[in-house]
Amino acid sequence: MDGYEFEYQCAKILRQKHFSKIEVTRSSGDQGVDIIAFKHRKKYGIQCKYYTYPVGNKAVQEAYAGANFYDCDKAMVMTNTTFTRSATQLAEKLEVELWPYCPTTPFYGLLFKIMGLLNAALFLYAMLTLLASRPGFDLIHLPVTLDTITLMVVLTASALGIFGWRFSLCNLITAGAYFYLAVQMFLLPAYAKTGSFTYTQLLSLIPTCVYLLHAGWLRLQIDKS
Known part of the structure; x- marks a missing residue:
């Protein structure tokens, strides 16, 4: 280019x-x-x-x-x-x-869109979870129940993922939040049942890797300045 x-x-x-x-x-x-x-x-x-x-x-x-x-x-x-x-x-x-950091390749833009959709879906799920816990919203039935800590982590991951893509610290926090979700919701339950993980379950770590790599890239760009 x-x-x-x-x-x-x-x-x-x-x-x-x-x-x-x-x-x-x-x-x-x-x-x-x-x-x-x-x-x-x-x-x-x-x-x-x-x-x-x-x-x-x-x-x-x-x-x-x-x-x-x-x-x-x-x-x-x-x-x-x-x-x-x-x-x-x-x-x-x-x-x-x-x-700054305007993407120069379609892949970067596509990655941003994919992560944006994931964050939006998580944020919506967290909002529905909050509504379901309030009186008068008994009709909302969700497949996975989130405890208070997990709910806060979901809100943190989704909100910072949506609004903090350009900031390395936000990416690091988002990576940590996604790692917590992957371990608590996929890896620990699987290990408790079978003592191992499948490749499908390990895919839950992809968002963590994406945000860690992006945080590193942003840090390198800042160091150059």
Whole structure:
């Protein structure tokens, strides 16, 4: 992938984030703005940076100036890596929105969607469990009953999994929560009955591995900055 292809990848990401009227500007003479898009009745001027190192102040300055040139309401910088501390401070001062770690491959986006669906399903199950314990909701019958601790772990795993994908600490906590769920709900019961695990039961550790690996990758990106 090169910088030009990354601009179209960013356009796809924006479309998934419910932006509309997305337009990739001309490759030359773009005045520091690669994409123009709209969301919540606001016009965004967006610069895309496909780098192997953290993005610095210059990109923030260019996005801010370019957004003003195109009469945008908001300026944004999207990158596949991260931002220097100086760039982050400048962006806060100029109110430029920063999007680090933008996925560059369809696989990354697919993985995010799969984990998002899993987290959403768990969160819904936890909410139904809470409702089932209240008077007047006797009609709700769930196949697996969750004790208080397991319920809290499910809520933690699902909530942090949904909202904390971009943060390494949230990924580590989510990995720990999923490990607890895998051990308590699949591995310990299986070992108590048969003294061993099947490959199917070991698959319950996949979410733990995914979040651990993603936390490590995020940590590496932060260290580079």
